[in-house]
Amino acid sequence: MATIRKRKNKWEVQIRVRGCKNICKTFLYRKHAFKWARETEIKVEKGIYQELRELHLIKFKDLVNRYLIEISPKKKSYPKEKYTIGQLLRDPIVNLSITALTTYKLIEYRNRRLKKISAPTVNREISLISSVLTKAQELWSVNLSNNPARNLKRLKENKSRSKRLTSLEFIQLLNACNQSKCIWLKPLFSLAVETGMRRGELLSLTRDMINLNKRIIFLKDTKNGSARTVPLSEKAIHEIKSLPISFNRKIFPISVSSFRFYWKQAKNKANISDFRFHDCRHEAISRFFEKGLSIPEVALISGHKDVRMLFRYTHLKAEDILRKL
Template sequence: MKAKITRELLRDFQPTDKVIDIADSEVKGFTVRITPSGAKNYGIRYTGKDGRQVRFSLNKNFPTTTVSDAREEARILLGRIAAGADPAEEKKARIRGKLTLFSFINGDYGDHLRAHNRTGEAIIDRLKALFAEYGDRPLTDFDVRLIDKWRAARIKDGRKASTVNRDLNDLKSLFSRAVDWRLIPEHPLLSIKRMDESGGKIVRFLSDSEESRLRLALNEREKRDRDGRTRANAWRATRGYELLPNVEENQFVDHLKPAVLLSLNTGIRQGELLSLRWADIDLDLAILTVRDETAKSNKTRHLPLNDEAKSALVQWKSQHRSTELVFPGRDGSRMTEVKTAWGKLLKKAEIENFRWHDMRHHFASRLVMAGVDLNTVRELLGHSDIKMTLRYAHLAPEHKAAAVQKLMRTAA
């Protein structure tokens, strides 16, 4: 908004849930920013040498600094700008040699990650752990030689190339942001190439025998826990204790079986599964929606529910009508993991080297082996690049056989 900035205006102005910028009608370029918390900070706006609009804070606020004093300081600074100065660039030049990796992570870059990345806090923690020895190093002191040395040490310690590539991508993104914000003149790691990851990835999915054992173990676990609940209540009843909620024959004893059945039949990631809300599921249309804010790709996708997945959700919902989350934790908040119950289930089923995430591979592998084309599999998995889906291509040998068979010529 534009108005003459006065003591009365700022005193009486009520903050809103959005940041408000007031442009002074008396001195062009003089501004006040009012935050939702009620802070009223003086600044200026001007056009930089590259043609971009720049907002520069005077590092003074109302009422500590009077409007007249702030306006006069803004007038002087705007005069310097008219003569060719650029206070924002001057400030950046002063801090370039002092801006260290950790001060950047703990400051503006950390705030940016938390605001724009669903896993921002995890990325911050990982960067701090991975590059702890370089925490006090200025951003301008990083170069290819330094990071090549770090990467070689990681590989020597037994880290996979894919892991090192992922970690390095996080660091490169940090420097890209520093360049975008003109905190450093150039990206020091642009010439570093990704390491070759070929030959290291094996798609793990369940054999028919393993899947049968997994399903049998799920059913046995349900029966065991249901029978255990019945015995416990009989024991409590004879002593006059309060009975535990009864588990009917057509009910799940807990979240594990419906969560496993849903994962096997949709390929949903564990993080997406645990963030799933009943509002994301249309049982009438048999559609499950993974919202962009919970998806790893940050893109919404819609998954059809087959009969088994839909049936499991219908039954599970009848037991949890009052919850917002499909698979809530004990206190109703988001569950963080299912590691303990999952580990015991795999042990009972005698299945080794199979992670929860591998149910996603199992889903994709079964689709490909059933003749579903790779692009459809890509869409169901939410892969942004078909290259990620090509890992399953070898599971469709009949397609390759049919292709080479076309080379056969009809006998004359």
């Protein structure tokens, strides 16, 4: 139980804890003393009380490193998150104690990062910081009074990309891929546009995932965690059949870094700058709708659980809609 008494125009609170040293604190006002006493007693009863001076000793960097070792490797996004954590660890904010990690300090961090990276990337970094602090509270007995990153307002992001290739741009990029020293580049580009598959899904494809008789690809491990079956068009079948068989049964035995190099080279040759490989997925899904496929059919191919997300990818051309009017 807490003992509260007035001494020399101040209010002194003393909480006795069996088997531990007493907890003491002094306040100027009586109501603040009673409020702190109630809150602290509840924490002591729940076994979550932690003295402020103990929290002062914990550096934010220690929590980030522990998160990198214990939490991140269990995620599908581990490679990307590992890179983001690496960037975070280079910033002076990680040298703060967790009691000094205030909303104001996070705003300073956000402003610094905005000079180097985009708003969506900054938002992801703030969300990562929030996740680190949440795990520290839930799993590592770090009893923070609040999570300063959770309530920090996220930056406004630009509208989703709506880049689509014109017929001429598509031919130019296809020819550039075909002329590349990397023999896998052109079929990778073609399959991306024909199937709407992500880069990671394409690069992880193996022969046993493809059934040419049924004209399907079965993906066990996808971004949203659910398996899905992707139907193959005649063009997609032709591309797969034309590929040489690699020793490791991979359809595309090429690393991500090599792919990035040759993809950038092909775009430069085609004189196309504002087009990312992920935009092939936008292009593919838009083409599915232009062919007359329904929303459930497209969702089955793309793997979207929330069909509303499809509107981010569906950028129909006005001239194609006019033909139906």
